[in-house]
Amino acid sequence: MKPASLTGNRLTPLARQRLWLAPLVWLALLLLLAAGMGQLEWLFRLVEPDMREVIYRRAGFFSLLGQHILVVGAASLLAVVLGVGAAIAVTRPAGRDFLPLVSQLASIGQTFPPVAVLALAVPALGFGTLPIIVALLLYGLLPIVRNTLAGIASIDLDVHEAARGMGMTAGQVLRQVELPLAAPVILAGIRTSVTINIATAALGATVGASNLGDPIISGIVNGNTAYILQGALLIGLLAIAVDSVFERLIPGNPG
Amino acid sequence: MGEGRQRTNWVLLSLMLSAVAAWLTLDAVSVAPNRIVPGSAYTAREVMDGWPALLLALPMLAVAVLAWQPTRKGLRLALVAVVALLTLLPLWLSAATAVLVESDMPRARVGIGSALWLLLFLLLLALIELRTRLGLSRPMGWLLLVPMGAGWWLALTLWLEPLALLREYQARSDQFITALAMHLVLVGAAVGASLVLASLLALAMRRHAGIRRAGFGVLNFLQTIPSLALFGLLLAPLAWLGSRIDWLSAIGVSGIGWAPAFLALLGYSLLPMVRNIHVALEEVDPAVVESARGMGMNRSQVFLQVRLPLALPVVLEGIRITTVQAIGLTAVAALIGAGGLGTFIFQGLGQAAMDMVLLGALPIIGLALMADALFGSLSERLRPGGAA
Numbered sequence: 001m002k003p004a005s006l007t008g009n010r011l012t013p014l015a016r017q018r019l020w021l022a023p024l025v026w027l028a029l030l031l032l033l034a035a036g037m038g039q040l041e042w043l044f045r046l047v048e049p050d051m052r053e054v055i056y057r058r059a060g061f062f063s064l065l066g067q068h069i070l071v072v073g074a075a076s077l078l079a080v081v082l083g084v085g086a087a088i089a090v091t092r093p094a095g096r097d098f099l100p101l102v103s104q105l106a107s108i109g110q111t112f113p114p115v116a117v118l119a120l121a122v123p124a125l126g127f128g129t130l131p132i133i134v135a136l137l138l139y140g141l142l143p144i145v146r147n148t149l150a151g152i153a154s155i156d157l158d159v160h161e162a163a164r165g166m167g168m169t170a171g172q173v174l175r176q177v178e179l180p181l182a183a184p185v186i187l188a189g190i191r192t193s194v195t196i197n198i199a200t201a202a203l204g205a206t207v208g209a210s211n212l213g214d215p216i217i218s219g220i221v222n223g224n225t226a227y228i229l230q231g232a233l234l235i236g237l238l239a240i241a242v243d244s245v246f247e248r249l250i251p252g253n254p255g
Numbered sequence: 256m257g258e259g260r261q262r263t264n265w266v267l268l269s270l271m272l273s274a275v276a277a278w279l280t281l282d283a284v285s286v287a288p289n290r291i292v293p294g295s296a297y298t299a300r301e302v303m304d305g306w307p308a309l310l311l312a313l314p315m316l317a318v319a320v321l322a323w324q325p326t327r328k329g330l331r332l333a334l335v336a337v338v339a340l341l342t343l344l345p346l347w348l349s350a351a352t353a354v355l356v357e358s359d360m361p362r363a364r365v366g367i368g369s370a371l372w373l374l375l376f377l378l379l380l381a382l383i384e385l386r387t388r389l390g391l392s393r394p395m396g397w398l399l400l401v402p403m404g405a406g407w408w409l410a411l412t413l414w415l416e417p418l419a420l421l422r423e424y425q426a427r428s429d430q431f432i433t434a435l436a437m438h439l440v441l442v443g444a445a446v447g448a449s450l451v452l453a454s455l456l457a458l459a460m461r462r463h464a465g466i467r468r469a470g471f472g473v474l475n476f477l478q479t480i481p482s483l484a485l486f487g488l489l490l491a492p493l494a495w496l497g498s499r500i501d502w503l504s505a506i507g508v509s510g511i512g513w514a515p516a517f518l519a520l521l522g523y524s525l526l527p528m529v530r531n532i533h534v535a536l537e538e539v540d541p542a543v544v545e546s547a548r549g550m551g552m553n554r555s556q557v558f559l560q561v562r563l564p565l566a567l568p569v570v571l572e573g574i575r576i577t578t579v580q581a582i583g584l585t586a587v588a589a590l591i592g593a594g595g596l597g598t599f600i601f602q603g604l605g606q607a608a609m610d611m612v613l614l615g616a617l618p619i620i621g622l623a624l625m626a627d628a629l630f631g632s633l634s635e636r637l638r639p640g641g642a643a
Contacts, residue, residue: 047491097265100387101380108383111627113583116616119600123609124369199481203587206604216487220511220590225491232487236480243479 019248026241033237034061037230044226054226056215065234068211071129071204072197075136079197080190082137083144088174091152099149106146114139114200118207127208136200140193147189151182184250191246198239202231212238266384267322267333274377275315279308281370284348286355287419289362290608296368302351311347314340318381327389334385334399341378341403344371349414356417364419366610393632419610420617431599435618438595441513441588442581445520449577452521453528460533467533474526482519482587489515490591516593520584524577531573535566568638575630582623586615596622 037055044054089095090102114135121135155178163177179186205213212235219227278299287294299308314336321329321336348371356363386396415421424431460467477485493515539562547561589597599615602608 097262101266101384104383104387105380108624111579111623112620113579113586113623115583115586115597115600116619116623119604119612119616122604123612127607195479199483202481202483206590206601213483216483217590219487225494228487228490232484235484236488239479239481239484240476 023241023244023248026237026244030065030234030237030241034065034234037061044229047229048224048226051224051226054224056218056227056230058218059210059214061230061234064210064212064214065238067129067209068198068201068213068235068238071133071201071209071211072136072194075133075140075201076190076194076197078133078137079140079144079193083141083189083193084148084186086141087145087148087152091149092170102145103149106142106149109139109142110146112139114196115203118200118203122207129204129209132201132204132207132209136197139200140197143189143192143196144186145189147185147192148182151185151189152178154185155181187246187250191243191250194242194246195239198235198242202235264322264325264330264384264388267325267381268319270377270381270384271315271319271322274374274381275312275319277370277373277377278312278315281373282368283308283370284351284355284368285366287364287366288360290364290419290422294364294366296366297351297355299347299370303354307347307350311340311343325388330385330389334382334389337378337381337385338399338402341375341382341400342406344375344378344403345406345410345415348418349410352415352417363417364422364610365415365417366419393628393635397628420613423608423610423614431614434594434596434598434615437593438582438585438597438619438622441516441520441585441593441595442578445517445524445581445585446574446578448517449521449524449528450574453525453532453573456525456529457532457536460529461536470529474529477522478526482523482584483590485519485522486515486588486591489518493518511592513593515591516585516588520581520588523584524581527576527580528573531569531576532566535569535573536562538569539565568634571630571634571637575627575634578626578630579623582619582626586619 041055048054086102090099117139118132118135121131121138125131125134159177159181160173163173168176201209201211202213202216204211205217212231215227215231216235219225219229219231281298282296283299284302285294285296299305299311302308318333318336321333325333348365348367352365356365382396382399386399391399411418411421456466456470460470480488490511494511497514543561543565544557547557552560585593585595586597586600589595589601596615596619599611600619601615603611603613603615
């Protein structure tokens with residue numbers, strides 16, 4: 001599945017299109033399953049022969065999927081903007097004082113289990129979708145900040161000097177040298193962040209959000225394995241599909 | 256760092272000014288007559304006419320002033336002030352509890368308000384900042400937390416009986432111990448088993464490139480699957496196995512409980528463990544191995560006396576990552592009936608009993624931080640040439 005991505009941008013346009021095949025297949029599978037879950041009733045009937053209802057019907061799978069993507073997307077987008085922004089700010093001369101604290105905070109914070117962060121968001125913010133977005137945002141910031149800092153720090157000082165020597169302004173160095181060179185590491189951080197967010201958002205079903213975690217929780221509560229399988233399959237496919245997109249985006253991805 | 260006067264430490268200054276603002280404006284403490292009735296909240300200024308609150312605000316302002324033109328001596332003084340503040344917070348809470356809880360309220364519950372949480376957070380950040388600026392070592396940093404720990408311990412054992420968190424603990428202390436033990440057993444079993452399995456896998460990977468590619472492929476794939484989904488997917492086959500095969504059900508294998516939790520934890524633990532062991536074995540300098548062979552060591556001697564000691568810090572790093580991850584994932588496993596501290600989180604969320612949520616979440620965070628510190632410093636200490 002992976003070897004092609006190692007050669008990066010030396011590929012012909014045709015081969016490059018093939019790289020997008022895996023994400024497209026996963027996405028198609030995800031959408032097909034969300035749309036056709038009802039057709040698979042016979043299959044789930046095998047799992048739970050005695051249950052009255054074997055297809056989760058409290059909400060459509062498409063709307064659950066949409067909710068899930070919306071929550072993760074909103075939190076991740078904000079986390080990228082704030083995380084990359086904060087990391088850039090503390091690596092500029094004006095904000096450099098904050099660098100040691102921010103980088104230590106980012107690594108200590110990642111020790112906190114995401115479930116615990118989600119659980120603490122509820123007493124602070126109440127039940128519902130908003131606390132989940134805030135919890136995901138806060139937690140999702142950490143890998144992004146950490147990787148952006150690492151990516152910028154890994155750039156050779158000589159490269160910096162050369163860029164300044166060519167007469168680039170500080171802003172140009174940032175946009176044309178630092179960010180492009182740090183991009184793979186930053187993207188890897190965003191990937192970690194999104195993966196964690198998809199998993200943690202599913203737990204949001206326990207604090208009153210309706211998303212793909214819902215069928216699982218409801219299945220556990222009612223002892224209906226079929227519900228659990230439906231939720232688990234869709235979340236698993238969503239995570240794999242999103243991850244395979246990142247896999248293609250990151251050049252020379254080291255697995 | 257340097258001697259004499261330095262530039263203004265904006266980090267410390269802004270931390271302290273926000274601390275003063277949060278402390279004097281937000282709710283610091285709440286009192287409810289019992290578990291059900293919502294309580295009334297008080298700011299720090301409303302407790303005991305506000306003078307203790309103002310007294311505590313003074314050292315914060317003093318640190319802010321010291322941060323304006325910091326000298327090394329000034330920063331040391333600031334460190335003392337921050338440690339003192341952290342120690343005084345539980346004592347302030349005890350005093351506030353004594354004043355606010357009247358003797359005719361035997362079931363009264365005292366809650367910790369946002370001002371106190373925020374102040375705690377900001378002061379800890381200030382402590383980290385000061386530790387970095389003064390170049391203090393990691394163990395020294397932990398030592399600085401001892402007075403605060405002592406303060407909380409004293410307050411909790413002597414004066415803070417009405418604290419809601421403590422009441423919640425006392426109501427189910429047996430359950431808490433069982434849950435804590437279950438949590439530790441699951442984490443320990445998963446990390447231990449993954450260490451053994453991952454070592455075997457990593458050794459096999461060194462021999463065959465095919466196993467390496469396939470192994471990392473499968474483990475990467477597994478790591479991507481959200482925990483709740485993996486628990487769910489394991490549930491059906493394990494329930495089936497448990498109902499068909501007698502000896503499996505006799506040892507407790509079923510769709511819910513420890514079996515799916517353990518398997519999922521093991522699956523998640525393998526990737527970081529295999530990756531680190533693999534890197535540890537690969538990264539040993541070939542020249543070192545070469546010279547060991549030259550000295551007449553045989554294969555197993557090279558492995559035991561050269562490769563293993565050099566690899567150990569990296570392996571410990573893998574154990575650190577795996578343990579921290581497993582502590583968090585075990586909390587999720589409570590949803591499928593595996594027990595552990597997550598039980599309190601999800602029960603608390605179900606009953607909208609926030610102190611019960613805290614009773615689960617705070618120890619989990621504590622465990623994760625402790626595991627991180629323990630294995631982190633062990634790995635640092637064992638690194639060749641790098642004592643802590």
